[in-house]
């Protein structure tokens with residue numbers, strides 16, 4: 457089955473983890489055997505061949521760079537200009553993958569439809585490029601609103617105003633407070649240019665203010681449910697209802713701490729916490745029960761988003777195992793039409809609507 461994954465930090469893996477994502481995951485991990493600079497060394501699950509193996513032909517891929525003000529202890533750059541420069545390096549990697557025929561940028565209805573047709577042409581022998589929709593996770597690197605315009609020109613189509621902590625435009629996970637005045641301007645410009653607003657990572661105050669102000673298309677690329685794992689990073693039922701009312705699609709995440717309660721980073725391990733793929737379906741099902749249908753859930757795995765096999769479902773060896781989801785959803789009582797929608801149809805409907813002429 458064709459699968460769309462709405463959240464992968466591919467260029468971050470390429471440039472900060474030094475992973476050549478054209479390689480099979482086994483070779484990437486082999487090469488990291490001796491490294492211990494990051495907790496997920498040798499535990500990668502994502503590479504371009506694995507995406508092809510899993511029939512995951514379209515992804516939302518990030519640019520990501522944080523600005524930190526003095527006193528902010530999160531990792532990040534000391535000026536927005538440095539953060540911008542990092543995102544431009546990440547863009548250069550995506551472009552290099554396009555030059556190599558490995559990836560192709562999807563940025564409008566036309567590129568979307570021709571890409572989907574290519575992946576459904578029945579020719580299993582050609583090596584198809586992975587389609588990517590460019591998204592910015594945390595908007596700190598947008599130095600001025602003019603940079604937002606430039607970003608649209610190079611293909612950026614979705615923006616999450618915040619990531620972890622306080623941001624220049626909005627407050628993110630583990631922070632509190634509303635949008636800054638620059639953040640309100642940013643949303644206005646995003647709406648004018650038809651950027652998709654990614655509600656993921658907005659803290660509650662910023663989330664509700666953004667929902668009030670922004671009249672454009674909203675999705676949540678990678679988000680689970682607060683009722684099942686109580687943390688401000690997760691959506692409350694009220695937030696889920698608001699997103700459903702706005703026609704949003706919410707991508708289920710495969711980061712263990714957002715799947716099962718009481719996960720202790722660096723201590724817990726997936727089998728003993730019973731963290732398996734089916735747990736993501738509990739989160740998706742909660743959203744479907746609130747919505748009364750299966751039209752607002754999908755996949756935004758976040759795999760290799762600064763964690764690897766040590767912190768994801770134990771029955772997932774590589775991202776190709778997303779292909780286990782269709783039968784798991786069927787087993788849960790979902791219809792085959794529901795499953796088609798969850799695996800790709802909901803993201804496609806959202807994009808076709810957002811990008812219609």
Ligand SMILES: [Zn+2]
Pocket residue numbers: 593657678758
């Ligand atoms: Zn994230």
